[in-house]
Amino acid sequence: MIDVLVIGNGMVGYKFCEKLVNKAPEGFKITVFGEEPSPAYDRVHLSEYFAHKSVEPLLMAPRQWYEENAIELITSEMVVSINREAKSITTHKGRTFNYDKLVLATGSTPFVPPIEGSNKSGVFVYRTVEDLDAMETYSKNAKTSAVLGGGLLGLEAAKAAVDMGLEAHVIEFAPRLMPRQLDEAGSDMLQATLESMGLHIHLSKSTASIDGDEAMTSMTFTDGAALEAEMLIISCGIRPRDELANESGLEKGERGGIKIDELTLTSDCDIYAIGEVASYKGMTYGLVAPGYDMATVAVEHLTGADTKGFTGADMSTKLKLIGVDVASFGDALDEGKQYKSIVFEDKNAGIYKRVNISKDGKKLMGGILVGDASNYNMLFQMMLNDMTLPPHPEDLVMDTSRQGAAAGNTVDMLPEGAQICSCENVTKGALVQAIEGDGVEQFAALKTCTKAGTGCGACSPMVNDILTATLKKMGKKVRKVLCEHFAYTRQELFDLVKLNNIHSFDQLINDYGKGHGCETCKPAVASILASAWNGLILKQDTIQDTNDRFLANIQKGGTYSVIPRIAGGEITPEKLIVIGEVAKKYDLYAKITGGQRIDLLGARIDQLPEIWEELINAGFESGHAYGKALRTVKSCVGSSWCRYGLHDSVSFAIRIEERYKGLRAPHKIKSAVSGCRRECAEALSKDFGIIATEKGWNLYVGGNGGANPQHAVLLAGDIDEETCIAYIDRFLMFYIKTAEPLNRTATWMNKLEGGLDYLKQVVVEDSLGMGKQLEAEMQLLVEAYACEWKEVVNNPALRARFKHFVNSPEADPSLKFDKQRAQKVPVGW
């Protein structure tokens, strides 16, 4: 049995233990020392501690894990010395332990610059949960705070300060934020965005003193300026905890830290050092990933396995800082001026992107992304794999994702290893192999043989795109026909339906199809017919997907959910009471949705008409939450109440929702209206989003949350309400007429040849001369609207369809529910 002592129970020390017990469950006796009372926790997400108010969710592993793996965990005990000759260590309690191998993972301590007054109360460092607890207690009597240091951690600390309800000032010595990761322009952009969120940023400021009697009340800078602050969080970088090296004579790095070689061994070959305390070639690493790499190497060496060794680390990072995407990779700053830079800047949207490319224009060397880091993974892969750049490298940073075949989101750009189906872990390479190698040409066959898209199904459109793109490359003619029953694309069928005045599935399949339809073409045709005529969909209930057939969303167990329309999210107390009463009467599980509505779940099929009858009598309408249709138009409170609001976003949202309610489309449509650019309604994540400006409204289109989030892009700026509605009419009708089945607007726009430019031409400049026609077609649908639940409630024949057995009034006897937090839930499957 080899005795391994690990000094330090932080993230890296923990990772070492985890890797060692996985690699060699026998043969090592591990003892871990941690100074803090708690076992190792995730320090990277420390600011989330406020949300949980408990360290439990942040723990890397509970105490029990150490017990189960026969690891002795000694917390609240500090190791104070190493006796290398005796191969032992001594703790502050005077206890001595022997080792065969010693692992130093002592981490680092926040660097506190020698500023006069830094010992006053109110001055904190940001490192441990104890620091956070102390800060939070103190903050209860404070209003303003300052953070010393505008780096990664400093900005995280500023978020913590904001979360504590404090006014927060960030003070940075360098002339820019995140000086190691960002250039000046990137910093400017980040600064502007953070300031618009209420943070105060002070750059090129050197602190002279922290002032106040016993407790601090203000700070003075070397330029004579002063800032009132009752609290200060110091986040000026880290110092390795290398004091154990001093007495024991372990060699140190030039700038501190315990010197290690490629095998993570210190100058004593029985002692390893890993994580922030280790100095490799004079560098210490304050990120967790290099620490984990070192832990891997140490375990490999200790167990006699092959190891690649530690040869330095990439400092690339991508993170969300207070909601802003920031990424920096490779040689981001190009301080040696060896490369050429391509820069994209959109001050309106708060986006800055820069890539550095080699002088010959062939390779990507590094870059910076602020405000939108959605293509970080692609760029990072491109750099790591030394991929040759596309002929127009500016496409890498320009927002060209909507411009047809340009770089961006097209499936061609994805590397072979990209995981397409996360349920079944199917890569793009595996799909391409099935198509090219095994000759699969049908979507259904591709799903069967690769299993892609057979789990949750969210990747199906992407699988289909890969099929089309690959077949195209193989020189095969590809037409996205609906299925084996219709040799037409959706767009062609839409035109056939309109031109020939077709109103039923039976007529369409008789005239233009073959066979008897299937679960693919029936709902697609149902959607086309609804988008063309907006008739009552229940006239052909058996071609509707189950949600549309029963006008409710099917849930586990076979019950349904009920979501009445609450336009713009505005509701009277009277109506709220009705919803509550209905929920209580029918024992429904109630939940607020993401779209500012109320979902009542667990309704039996036979209860649906009764429930809706009560809701309709109280003035509610169907919310179409079950349909590929307009869902909600979210809104912020707008200028009626909000001190920042420019226009009345609630009224406009209600107007929009009332106009497009019941509109059926190839997929669901969501919208939102924000009363100012703070964007509380999250309009940029919607199929069409509207944001108030000083002069009118900005209309954005093609946004998407969900599996592949995408921001909406500006279609038209500073327009009035009427123009805005005209453009939305045109945009939606154009989408409805030309999109493939089950493509959201974002997917449709990504594939649209000519992209955003073309869309602007059609919608804004009316290049096809069909603007008026599109508006008229929309008007027809708007006028044909009727609440479909109202029609069911008032029609006995339709009502009769809502039951489980046709030969018995009984409900489904197999329905079973559990209780969770005082409400019912279906039993799991």
Added chain:
Amino acid sequence: MTPKEHTSQTLTDTVNWHLAARVEDFPENGGACVYVEGKQIAVFNFSARNEWYACQNMCPHKQQMILSRGMIGSQAEEPKVACPFHKKTFSLSTGKSLNGDTCDIDTYPIRVEEGVVYIGLS
């Protein structure tokens, strides 16, 4: 509609015919569930083919009593039903799983006489 009797191999002399419901209780080209002898059975009126089918109501994928609310259609000549939960499809004539990743389902003989639908249970 002409009453039509299925002469599948499961139909033997020991089959007991049970009254399920009337023809008009089932939507055209769609299904509904009947409760017969303590069993939930999905019955489909495939009027486009002038055929009737009956199978277990439970989808074997997640054991949900739901197939009667499924959508029917054809795959080549094979009549099929798709489960509304995850679109697993099954042959209505043989009960075979057409996706190949779930168990097969039980089918039952069915016949329609004078506007009344009967299910055969053995």
